[in-house]
Every structure is written in structure tokens, then in C-alpha cells.
Amino acid sequence: MSSSNRIFSAALAAVLAAGPAAAAVLEDVVAKVNGKPLLLSEYQKNLRSVLDNYQKAMPEIMKDSEAVKELRNKVLDQMIDDEILAQEAEKKGIKVHQREVEKGILEVQERSFRQDAETGERRDDKAIEEALRKELAGEGLTWEQFSDRIRRQLLIRKAVEAEVAAKLKDADEKRVKAAFESCKSVVNGSTEALKGLPEVEVSAWGGFAMRLKDTHSERVRVSHILVKLPAGSPMTDKTKALEKSKALKKKLDDGADFYEAARADSDDQESAPRGGDLGWILKGWMPEPFEKAAFSLGVGEVSAPVETDFGYHLVRVQEKKAKEALNLE
Incomplete structure (x- = not known):
């Protein structure tokens, strides 16, 4: 957007x-x-x-x-x-x-x-x-x-x-706990608690739950270097792209700066000027192979080439935040 x-x-x-x-x-x-x-x-x-x-x-x-x-x-x-x-x-x-x-x-x-x-x-x-x-x-x-x-x-x-605040105003402990459990279930993907509610309340609870999920889920801040490969490319092009990605990985392993390498060599024109920075991501936001690499790496580590429909990525984790439990307190 x-x-x-x-x-x-x-x-x-x-x-x-x-x-x-x-x-x-x-x-x-x-x-x-x-x-x-x-x-x-x-x-x-x-x-x-x-x-x-x-x-x-x-x-x-x-x-x-x-x-x-x-x-x-x-x-x-x-x-x-x-x-x-x-x-x-x-x-x-x-x-x-x-x-x-x-x-x-x-x-x-x-x-x-x-x-x-x-x-x-x-x-x-x-x-x-x-x-x-x-x-x-x-x-x-x-x-x-x-x-x-x-x-x-x-x-x-x-x-x-x-809308959300009105649900909790002047509520007793039992009602607060029930409202919290309903919200928690929506955060976890259930819509059972929303059945029968007016549309405006469904939207309010949905929006509130999404914000809670975003702020409490495990997340990683990642950068990447993309070697672009259009879908359906012939095997020769695929091999060249993979070899280029491997060569970039070797440069990084030999001490090259990831930020400068992304600016110079990444095919992602949107993130390359930022050194490949994609910001914070949550699970479910990125293609599965990319996500698997991002969430398995340690801070500062760079992945081997990861293939997605966009080509080959070298993924680097900049920061990590662990999942936080939703507590009523």
C-alpha cells in the first residue's frame, strides 16, 4: 500500500x-x-x-x-x-x-x-x-x-x-475475565465468541484482537538480498541465479558487509536502498521457505540461499522478539 x-x-x-x-x-x-x-x-x-x-x-x-x-x-x-x-x-x-x-x-x-x-x-x-x-x-x-x-x-x-472500552466499563471481575477470554480466543483464530454480535462489534473486537496479536506474537526483523528469478524460468537460468546467490553468500562469509552488499547486489528495488531491510515480520506474512529460515536463524546469522517464487534470498536476522503470553493483569 x-x-x-x-x-x-x-x-x-x-x-x-x-x-x-x-x-x-x-x-x-x-x-x-x-x-x-x-x-x-x-x-x-x-x-x-x-x-x-x-x-x-x-x-x-x-x-x-x-x-x-x-x-x-x-x-x-x-x-x-x-x-x-x-x-x-x-x-x-x-x-x-x-x-x-x-x-x-x-x-x-x-x-x-x-x-x-x-x-x-x-x-x-x-x-x-x-x-x-x-x-x-x-x-x-x-x-x-x-x-x-x-x-x-x-x-x-x-x-x-x-467499543472495546465500553465492554469493560464498570464490569465486575467475572465479566472482565469472560471478556478477556473471548478476546484471547479471537487472537488465537476462533470466531465462536463473535457469533450473534452486531457487525460494528465484530469489527471492533476483530481489530483489537489483531493489534494484540501483532504486539504479542514472536517476531523477527530481517533483511534480505534477492537474486530475482521469474516463475517458470528454464533450468539454466535457475542454475545461474543459484550460483550467483551462493557467490554472494561466500562474499558475506568472507567478511563483506551485508548492508552494502544488499545495496549493490539485491534485485529487490524496494528494500535494496535500505540495505535489504524488510522490517519486522510475523509468522504467516512471508512465503513458507523464507519464513522458516528467518525464524530459525540466530541474530546476525545469514541463511544459505532460500528459494521462493521470487527467486533466491539470503536472509539475515537483525533482531528477535519472543512471543509474549496474553495475561489479564
Whole structure:
């Protein structure tokens, strides 16, 4: 997802467990939620951002028509979820102040634009804003429209937090424990506790559980050097790619710096300027061979070449965080 839209998925569940209610397809409107239309133009902007991100990070997926169809459905589902929560927030009179919007914009700038993706250099504050404005212009968004998006997502985040907090307000110990166990079961993948709940509560609990899972699961921060190999390549190309990956591994074993090697030799144009840094990953986020290597390595270790649909990877673990148990206390 492009930088200006990353806040969309940070605080909320991606899809409701059941299909959204009261949605009807109309001309120039992709759906209606309780009478309010979701515009085709807004859907197309959101979809373009998601598809552009996948095209850069995982281009092979874009060749799979079923995967693209699933992405299209998820973008629409996310818009419907957001609208349900936004409407609920408005009903409850939840407000977002201008200073909160400004803080949200600063967070996006710091997280996504502080480092130049091409050079790896850190930008100053003026250059950060210029980079953000340039990306917004490329997406056909004004600064005011972007600010409205941030405001809306902060509103939705507050609605999620208010919904969960309301469940625990003035509750006795038994009810608190029951609510905690329900949340814990959702974190572990069960939807039993959500059956029969209104859609807004399903979304609230789902989003809260996802955030808990993200903050408590085992994770590793990884970098990689990719030797790209298109799917279906002939054996001769596959052999060349593997030999290149092995040669890079030998260079690293002989003392070469991983950061500089990734910048010079990795075929992943997105991460190469950062020395191959992919950030923190959880289990289930990456192709299975890559994930298996990442979670089995020690800090500072580099894997042998790992084959995925994208080619051969040399995986290096930078940091590790152990899984934390969910405790009521």
C-alpha cells in the first residue's frame, strides 16, 4: 500500500467475518452502507494504491487473476468496514481535533518519508513534507483530502477503542475475565465468541484482537538480498541465479558487509536502498521457505540461499522478539 494509505490498515481489522449488511451496487457507486454511497472513484483510488504496492513488492502475485480478484474484494470490504465504524463514531459524537490530525500526518511523514527509498539517506523536515506532497499529487490527492483521510481513520480508530472500552466499563471481575477470554480466543483464530454480535462489534473486537496479536506474537526483523528469478524460468537460468546467490553468500562469509552488499547486489528495488531491510515480520506474512529460515536463524546469522517464487534470498536476522503470553493483569 502506498505511503499515504498505510494508516488505513494499521489500527483496524481488514475484513468483517460476515458480509456487510445493506450494501447495494449502483451506477458510479460501488456500494451503499445504511444509505450512504461509497463512490467508485474513491474505490478506484484505494485499489490503485494497493495494487501499486503489490506490483512493487510482489509482482508475481499480480499475474494471478484469482489473487487480484481477492485484493479487489478486500479493498471494498475494508471501505465498507470503515464506513460502518465511521457512522457508529458519528452517532456517538466522537470527535477528532485538528492537533490530532496534525500529529497523525507527522507520524506518516516520519514513518514513511524520513528515509529516501532510493539513496537510503535521511531527509530533513522540509524534504519530508515535499516528498509526501509529491506522492499525494501522483495519486491525485490534495493536502486537504489527505488530511480528511487521516481525520477519518483517527475517528474510526477511536470508535474501535470506544467499543472495546465500553465492554469493560464498570464490569465486575467475572465479566472482565469472560471478556478477556473471548478476546484471547479471537487472537488465537476462533470466531465462536463473535457469533450473534452486531457487525460494528465484530469489527471492533476483530481489530483489537489483531493489534494484540501483532504486539504479542514472536517476531523477527530481517533483511534480505534477492537474486530475482521469474516463475517458470528454464533450468539454466535457475542454475545461474543459484550460483550467483551462493557467490554472494561466500562474499558475506568472507567478511563483506551485508548492508552494502544488499545495496549493490539485491534485485529487490524496494528494500535494496535500505540495505535489504524488510522490517519486522510475523509468522504467516512471508512465503513458507523464507519464513522458516528467518525464524530459525540466530541474530546476525545469514541463511544459505532460500528459494521462493521470487527467486533466491539470503536472509539475515537483525533482531528477535519472543512471543509474549496474553495475561489479564
